[in-house]
Amino acid sequence: xxxxxxxxxxxxxxxxxxxxxxxxxxxxxxxxxxxxxxxxxxxxxxxxxxxxxxxxxxxxxxxxxxxxxxxxxxxxxxxxxxxxxxxxxxxxxxxxxxxxxxxxxxxxxxxxxxxxxxxxxxxxxxxxxxxxxxxxxxxxxxxxxxxxxxxxxxxxxxxxxxxxxxxxxxxxxxxxxxxxxxxxxxxxxxxxxxxxxxxxxxxxxxxxxxxxxxxxxxxxxxxxxxxxxxxxxxxxxxxxxxxxxxxxxxxxxxxxxxxxxxxxxxxxxxxxxxxxxxxxxxxxxxxxxxxxxxxxxxxxxxxxxxxxxxxxxxxxxxxxxxxxxxxxxxxxxxxxxxxxxxxxxxxxxxxxxxxxxxxxxxxxxxxxxxxxxxxxxxxxxxxxxxxxxxxxxxxxxxxxxxxxxxxxxxxxxxxxxxxxxxxxxxxxxxxxxxxxxxxxxxxxxxx
Amino acid sequence: xxxxxxxxxxxxxxxxxxxxxxxxxxxxxxxxxxxxxxxxxxxxxxxxxxxxxxxxxxxxxxxxxxxxxxxxxxxxxxxxxxxxxxxxxxxxxxxxxxxxxxxxxxxxxxxxxxxxxxxxxxxxxxxxxxxxxxxxxxxxxxxxxxxxxxxxxxxxxxxxxxxxxxxxxxxxxxxxxxxxxxxxxxxxxxxxxxxxxxxxxxxxxxxxxxxxxxxxxxxxxxxxxxxxxxxxxxxxxxxxxxxxxxxxxxxxxxxxxxxxxxxxxxxxxxxxxxxxxxxxxxxxxxxxxxxxxxxxxxxxxxxxxxxxxxxxxxxxxxxxxxxxxxxxxxxxxxxxxxxxxxxxxxxxxxxxxxxxxxxxxxxxxxxxxxxxxxxxxxxxxxxxxxxxxxxxxxxxxxxxxxxxxxxxxxxxxxxxxxxxxxxxxxxxxxxxxxxxxxxxxxxxxxx
Numbered sequence: 001x002x003x004x005x006x007x008x009x010x011x012x013x014x015x016x017x018x019x020x021x022x023x024x025x026x027x028x029x030x031x032x033x034x035x036x037x038x039x040x041x042x043x044x045x046x047x048x049x050x051x052x053x054x055x056x057x058x059x060x061x062x063x064x065x066x067x068x069x070x071x072x073x074x075x076x077x078x079x080x081x082x083x084x085x086x087x088x089x090x091x092x093x094x095x096x097x098x099x100x101x102x103x104x105x106x107x108x109x110x111x112x113x114x115x116x117x118x119x120x121x122x123x124x125x126x127x128x129x130x131x132x133x134x135x136x137x138x139x140x141x142x143x144x145x146x147x148x149x150x151x152x153x154x155x156x157x158x159x160x161x162x163x164x165x166x167x168x169x170x171x172x173x174x175x176x177x178x179x180x181x182x183x184x185x186x187x188x189x190x191x192x193x194x195x196x197x198x199x200x201x202x203x204x205x206x207x208x209x210x211x212x213x214x215x216x217x218x219x220x221x222x223x224x225x226x227x228x229x230x231x232x233x234x235x236x237x238x239x240x241x242x243x244x245x246x247x248x249x250x251x252x253x254x255x256x257x258x259x260x261x262x263x264x265x266x267x268x269x270x271x272x273x274x275x276x277x278x279x280x281x282x283x284x285x286x287x288x289x290x291x292x293x294x295x296x297x298x299x300x301x302x303x304x305x306x307x308x309x310x311x312x313x314x315x316x317x318x319x320x321x322x323x324x325x326x327x328x329x330x331x332x333x334x335x336x337x338x339x340x341x342x343x344x345x346x347x348x349x350x351x352x353x354x355x356x357x358x359x360x361x362x363x364x365x366x367x368x369x370x371x372x373x374x375x376x377x378x379x380x381x382x383x384x385x386x387x388x389x390x391x392x393x394x395x396x397x398x399x400x401x402x403x404x405x406x407x408x409x410x411x412x413x414x415x416x417x418x419x420x421x422x423x424x425x426x427x428x429x430x431x432x433x434x435x436x437x438x439x440x441x442x443x444x445x446x447x
Numbered sequence: 448x449x450x451x452x453x454x455x456x457x458x459x460x461x462x463x464x465x466x467x468x469x470x471x472x473x474x475x476x477x478x479x480x481x482x483x484x485x486x487x488x489x490x491x492x493x494x495x496x497x498x499x500x501x502x503x504x505x506x507x508x509x510x511x512x513x514x515x516x517x518x519x520x521x522x523x524x525x526x527x528x529x530x531x532x533x534x535x536x537x538x539x540x541x542x543x544x545x546x547x548x549x550x551x552x553x554x555x556x557x558x559x560x561x562x563x564x565x566x567x568x569x570x571x572x573x574x575x576x577x578x579x580x581x582x583x584x585x586x587x588x589x590x591x592x593x594x595x596x597x598x599x600x601x602x603x604x605x606x607x608x609x610x611x612x613x614x615x616x617x618x619x620x621x622x623x624x625x626x627x628x629x630x631x632x633x634x635x636x637x638x639x640x641x642x643x644x645x646x647x648x649x650x651x652x653x654x655x656x657x658x659x660x661x662x663x664x665x666x667x668x669x670x671x672x673x674x675x676x677x678x679x680x681x682x683x684x685x686x687x688x689x690x691x692x693x694x695x696x697x698x699x700x701x702x703x704x705x706x707x708x709x710x711x712x713x714x715x716x717x718x719x720x721x722x723x724x725x726x727x728x729x730x731x732x733x734x735x736x737x738x739x740x741x742x743x744x745x746x747x748x749x750x751x752x753x754x755x756x757x758x759x760x761x762x763x764x765x766x767x768x769x770x771x772x773x774x775x776x777x778x779x780x781x782x783x784x785x786x787x788x789x790x791x792x793x794x795x796x797x798x799x800x801x802x803x804x805x806x807x808x809x810x811x812x813x814x815x816x817x818x819x820x821x822x823x824x825x826x827x828x829x830x831x832x833x834x835x836x837x838x839x840x841x842x843x844x845x846x847x848x849x850x851x852x853x854x855x856x857x858x859x860x861x862x863x864x865x866x867x868x869x870x871x872x873x874x875x876x877x878x879x880x881x882x883x884x885x886x887x888x889x890x891x892x893x894x
Contacts, residue, residue: 387470387471
């Protein structure tokens with residue numbers, strides 16, 4: 001029997017598992033009261049994939065020609081992508097790159113058993129590393145009197161490797177008393193997750209964090225000898241929790257702020273190339289063995305391909321596009337249409353796909369990819385939203401955090417960093433926790 | 448310059464410094480953004496007073512004749528006091544007593560300098576031991592970039608000695624797998640403070656806590672061989688966070704629940720005698736050297752008297768009463784009229800004193816004491832309430848937690864356990880944080 005909602009909200013509050021419902025109203029984050037159970041062998045596989053995928057993305061990000069080739073056409077019709085390309089400088093002022101990634105998967109039926117399919121690889125602003133750890137503590141407290149459940153709950157602490165990675169980047173950067181600059185949205189409802197990281201950086205590594213919007217950087221930032229200074233502090237590392245979506249550039253100063261960061265010698269999480277490497281069109285191209293083997297060994301490529309979903313380019317010059325468009329118009333329920341965007345709410349499903357493709361000027365199709373619609377194995381769960389719990393048929397998305405610190409072939413750090421589970425009603429298309437679609441969850445291994 | 452309110456609310460949320468504004472609405476607790484500064488020598492004095500005051504109260508509680516003599520007349524006209532006396536059993540089923548106290552003081556002008564005056568000694572349900580520790584962490588984070596402020600902030604961690612005291616009581620009780628029974632009010636807006644203690648007991652001592660109202664105990668509790676069982680668990684220790692106010696006995700089963708606890712061999716925090724020893728009439732009697740020396744040495748008595756406020760009995764047979772009543776009617780602004788109650792909102796001030804005493808049947812006066820109105824030294828502070836901060840002329844009440852575990856002359860534990868500061872506008876009479884009158888605060892020592 002799951003615990004009662006009131007007790008659950010108590011523990012969520014004690015642990016700071018909260019968000020802003022509005023600027024002056026706090027509420028608990030939506031959570032699942034029943035941890036998600038995944039087969040042990042898949043958990044092992046998915047954990048082992050963090051390093052290879054990160055290394056792949058590092059090599060992709062190092063191949064600017066490949067990024068231009070993959071995204072160039074789309075950028076011509078996509079203001080946001082074009083803007084990102086526009087930030088590129090002739091000379092890269094900082095060769096080191098820190099990646100804090102989250103590799104998101106569904107567990108799907110495969111043959112007679114179960115398999116994994118990658119939903120997406122997040123290279124920027126991978127959220128919830130703090131709340132994910134708190135959620136593990138939450139389930140620990142919730143099931144404190146049920147030893148059989150407690151013993152299979154999988155420990156989770158993404159902040160330790162993530163904050164250690166950031167501290168190592170600060171050291172690599174070398175500025176004495178260098179601080180971490182966190183680029184934030186002006187009114188971020190999920191900023192308590194960010195505060196948790198700030199707290200950890202301070203208490204575990206004695207590192208100060210300065211929060212600023214891109215526009216703040218434009219106004220307050222100064223470059224001196226290549227180093228960015230902000231409010232009297234030297235910025236060693238820039239951590240983007242904004243700058244991944246067009247609305248982050250609506251402010252007239254935001255672009256100037258982003259350019260200043262690009263011109264500085266701060267180590268960026270992630271740098272521009274890595275942000276671009278996280279685009280769906282790149283993911284789509286990496287579903288081909290031929291392309292994959294440009295970056296990794298054939299055996300490694302085969303391993304990665306095992307978890308790749310079927311994806312189609314809609315570029316006019318793609319051999320695949322015509323077939324894919326025909327399939328999508330016949331069986332739209334089999335596909336998801338995805339733009340080059342991060343964050344929830346952008347994807348298009350079912351009949352809307354046909355409608356949108358019909359209305360869209362053909363040259364704009366290049367900005368989208370068509371992905372097979374994945375059918376994660378459904379399971380029962382109890383969800384707690386706005387102080388009320390309900391039992392529901394659900395699906396869960398399993399993400400693995402990872403940290404990579406590298407400069408070309410010099411890879412100083414490349415490791416898995418824990419997990420995030422988001423559980424939502426099986427009938428819900430989108431998956432954002434902050435958007436209220438999905439619930440944070442923990443993992444239990446099979447008993 | 449104090450930090451901005453938004454950042455402050457962020458940290459309060461991350462640290463779980465919250466309360467329920469209504470059953471389904473969370474809000475941050477009201478806090479002062481500017482820690483309270485008290486003279487070093489007074490901080491030393493007040494800390495050193497925890498043990499002597501606890502030992503005094505332990506001896507008072509062991510003297511049932513004294514309690515009856517002091518409170519008997521009042522109990523005749525006070526249903527609540529009468530009810531408490533009614534719970535007394537011929538035979539005490541558990542000789543051990545655990546006291547978790549809070550000794551509350553004001554810093555007041557004294558001669559050319561400053562002195563301390565005791566406001567009250569809380570023997571039951573001393574609240575905020577968890578939030579007090581969190582608040583210290585809050586101010587640490589708030590002033591993380593101001594080393595001069597940070598270095599004078601006084602560390603505070605009441606939960607460590609308190610949970611250790613409870614764990615020791617469980618051991619003394621001896622039941623294997625004994626649990627802590629926390630007696631709670633059915634809808635406690637401050638229950639996150641209680642959850643913090645539960646969490647600590649579990650994580651630091653492996654102790655389970657069962658929460659129940661007095662009525663729950665009546666319905667679910669069973670005595671077997673003197674030991675109370677509730678939900679299959681053996682209760683080693685009962686911790687009262689309810690049962691201190693008449694409304695806790697409105698439920699028709701509450702009295703039966705309280706009686707069951709009294710009949711059990713559980714160690715109570717506090718036992719009935721200690722609860723009664725916390726009444727204002729006892730405090731008033733203990734302001735006399737003659738009475739004090741019945742319990743402690745003359746030199747010890749003199750030391751305690753230094754911090755006692757002027758208090759008057761209103762018993763008909765008191766030599767003092769007539770003079771006190773005359774004074775109160777001439778100068779009501781110099782007094783506070785206090786009943787035998789815990790929790791905020793019961794005290795009477797100024798002109799209301801004259802009115803109430805005039806309306807009251809003379810025999811009911813015995814239920815009240817007249818205390819000099821203390822004038823704590825005012826100071827400036829920034830208070831944060833409901834997401835908004837304001838600078839205000841304030842006064843602060845300084846409480847010291849204490850833990851005592853004893854059986855007659857066998858005192859196993861008697862120590863100070865950290866502090867609580869509550870800061871409120873200088874014009875506000877009452878002081879409850881949960882009632883919204885006052886703000887939690889931390890201490891800084893003079894620089």
